[in-house]
Amino acid sequence: MHTDAPVTLAILALHELSIFQSTAADAQFAPSMRDTIELSRIGGYALNNFETLVARIEQRGGDVVTLLEQFAQSFHAFNQRTQPTDWHESLMKSYVHDGLVRDYVHALEPEFDPQTHDVITAVLDDTRRETVLRERLGGLVAADDTLGWRLALWGRKLVVETAARLAELRQLTRGEHATQLDATAWQAALLGHSRRMSAIGLVA
Amino acid sequence: MHTDAPVTLAILALHELSIFQSTAADAQFAPSMRDTIELSRIGGYALNNFETLVARIEQRGGDVVTLLEQFAQSFHAFNQRTQPTDWHESLMKSYVHDGLVRDYVHALEPEFDPQTHDVITAVLDDTRRETVLRERLGGLVAADDTLGWRLALWGRKLVVETAARLAELRQLTRGEHATQLDATAWQAALLGHSRRMSAIGLVA
Numbered sequence: 027m028h029t030d031a032p033v034t035l036a037i038l039a040l041h042e043l044s045i046f047q048s049t050a051a052d053a054q055f056a057p058s059m060r061d062t063i064e065l066s067r068i069g070g071y072a073l074n075n076f077e078t079l080v081a082r083i084e085q086r087g088g089d090v091v092t093l094l095e096q097f098a099q100s101f102h103a104f105n106q107r108t109q110p111t112d113w114h115e116s117l118m119k120s121y122v123h124d125g126l127v128r129d130y131v132h133a134l135e136p137e138f139d140p141q142t143h144d145v146i147t148a149v150l151d152d153t154r155r156e157t158v159l160r161e162r163l164g165g166l167v168a169a170d171d172t173l174g175w176r177l178a179l180w181g182r183k184l185v186v187e188t189a190a191r192l193a194e195l196r197q198l199t200r201g202e203h204a205t206q207l208d209a210t211a212w213q214a215a216l217l218g219h220s221r222r223m224s225a226i227g228l229v230a
Numbered sequence: 231m232h233t234d235a236p237v238t239l240a241i242l243a244l245h246e247l248s249i250f251q252s253t254a255a256d257a258q259f260a261p262s263m264r265d266t267i268e269l270s271r272i273g274g275y276a277l278n279n280f281e282t283l284v285a286r287i288e289q290r291g292g293d294v295v296t297l298l299e300q301f302a303q304s305f306h307a308f309n310q311r312t313q314p315t316d317w318h319e320s321l322m323k324s325y326v327h328d329g330l331v332r333d334y335v336h337a338l339e340p341e342f343d344p345q346t347h348d349v350i351t352a353v354l355d356d357t358r359r360e361t362v363l364r365e366r367l368g369g370l371v372a373a374d375d376t377l378g379w380r381l382a383l384w385g386r387k388l389v390v391e392t393a394a395r396l397a398e399l400r401q402l403t404r405g406e407h408a409t410q411l412d413a414t415a416w417q418a419a420l421l422g423h424s425r426r427m428s429a430i431g432l433v434a
Contacts, residue, residue: 046270050254059299066250070277073270095263 031142032083033199034131036093038149039079040101041127043094045120045155046072052116061162068155075149082145100198104191108184114166118177121159122184125222126215130192130207133214156222164226178228185219185230235346236287237403238335240297242353243283244305245331247298249324249359250276256320265366272359279353286349304402308395312388318370322381325363326388329426330419334396334411337418360426368430382432389423389434 046069053065080090108123110116132150167174193207216230223230250273257269284294312327314320336354371378397411420434427434 043266043270046273047254047258050251050273051258054251054255059295059302062247063295063298066247066277066280069250069254070274070281073274073277076270077274091263091267094267098263 031138032086032088032093034138034146035079035083035086035142036088036090037097037195037199038131038146039076039083039090040094040097041124042072042076042079042149044101044105045069045124046076048116048120049155052113052120055113055116057113064158068158071152071154075152078145079149082142086142097195097198100191100194104187108187110180114163114173114177115180117159117163117166118180119184120155121163121222121226122181122219123188125156126185126188126219127192129215129218130211133211134208160222160225167227174228178223181223181228181230185216235342236290236292236297238342238350239283239287239290239346240292240294241301241399241403242335242350243280243287243294244298244301245328246276246280246283246353248305248309249273249328250280252320252324253359256317256324259317259320261317268362268366272362275356275358279356282349283353286346290346301399301402304395304398308391312391318367318377318381319384321363321367321370322384323388324359325367325426325430326385326423327392329360330389330392330423331396333419333422334415337415338412364426364429371431378432382427385427385432385434389420 049065049072050069053062053069056062056065083090083093108119110119128150131146138146163177167177189207189212192212196207220230253269253276254273257266257273260266260269287294287297312323314323332354335350342350367381371381393411393416396416400411424434
């Protein structure tokens with residue numbers, strides 16, 4: 027996955043674009059105006075992150091559309107396999123999948139030129155949506171045991187599907203010999219996931 | 231509709247928030263990566279407009295959530311009555327409804343304090359999404375007669391439903407005596423609509 031800078035920038039850009047779209051969709055179905063506004067703003071942060079990554083790709087002379095298209099099919103397939111059935115599952119999907127992807131990319135610690143490194147670090151260090159989702163999901167789980175149990179199961183499915191997707195990305199970017207996840211980076215992501223589940227009152 | 235500044239600011243803010251959500255949803259189902267990115271950016275512009283309006287409401291001491299909640303039900307009902315059945319209808323909905331609402335509010339020429347006036351004018355003068363939608367829809371209609379015919383019919387339904395919604399807003403904001411549209415402002419909106427339909431090769 028860390029073969030070269032444009033690839034990592036493109037994968038993250040597509041990730042942020044997808045978060046933008048899913049949180050905006052969630053905003054539409056939010057139970058209150060306050061949630062609608064909050065989720066819309068999270069979508070806006072993701073779009074800003076996307077633009078920062080795109081600007082860096084273009085500075086390096088990469089073609090954004092072509093780079094993103096490479097990974098669109100794998101992303102689309104992942105989304106097909108993990109369609110939330112309601113608003114709670116949709117929030118949980120953002121929380122779990124996003125956390126794993128960010129921890130994984132962080133742990134790979136790719137060696138890029140300083141400017142690319144700074145752009146990627148700034149995007150990965152943006153915890154605004156994690157904070158909002160943690161508070162919202164924590165409140166929902168605390169108020170409803172049955173929902174908590176359902177979201178815990180859903181979270182486990184999301185972990186499995188995220189692992190499959192990251193392995194697929196690795197294969198796409200590094201060729202046929204790398205169909206596995208980077209074990210160390212995935213371990214770090216799972217540790218982060220455990221911590222995130224605890225933070226909302228669930229066991230990973 | 232122009233009873234006071236916070237109300238107009240709130241109606242426009244909710245409108246921009248809704249455009250943000252619908253274009254982000256459209257972006258998800260766009261047929262190409264280029265469309266996905268373009269529609270996402272349009273969503274971003276709408277969110278920025280929303281924030282500009284919200285900032286002005288707050289400067290004036292208004293409570294954003296309460297103000298927006300007043301109009302949420304009417305908006306939701308309109309969206310229920312005008313659910314697009316596909317991507318093309320969804321683009322057309324943004325194009326037609328958005329154009330009418332903006333022309334209508336523009337034509338009311340409410341007398342506000344200069345700062346509010348500037349904020350509202352800046353939002354209404356932002357034609358970036360109209361430009362993108364016009365080019366995209368124009369291309370689609372030129373390439374497919376059957377689609378053009380279907381979108382023309384759909385456009386007429388959207389005009390009727392937008393009129394109903396604006397009348398409802400007027401009633402909500404001005405009380406029981408005002409169940410009608412402002413005739414002059416609506417006439418101006420219809421003129422704009424005619425021009426927008428011609429621009430994409432359709433008759434209003």
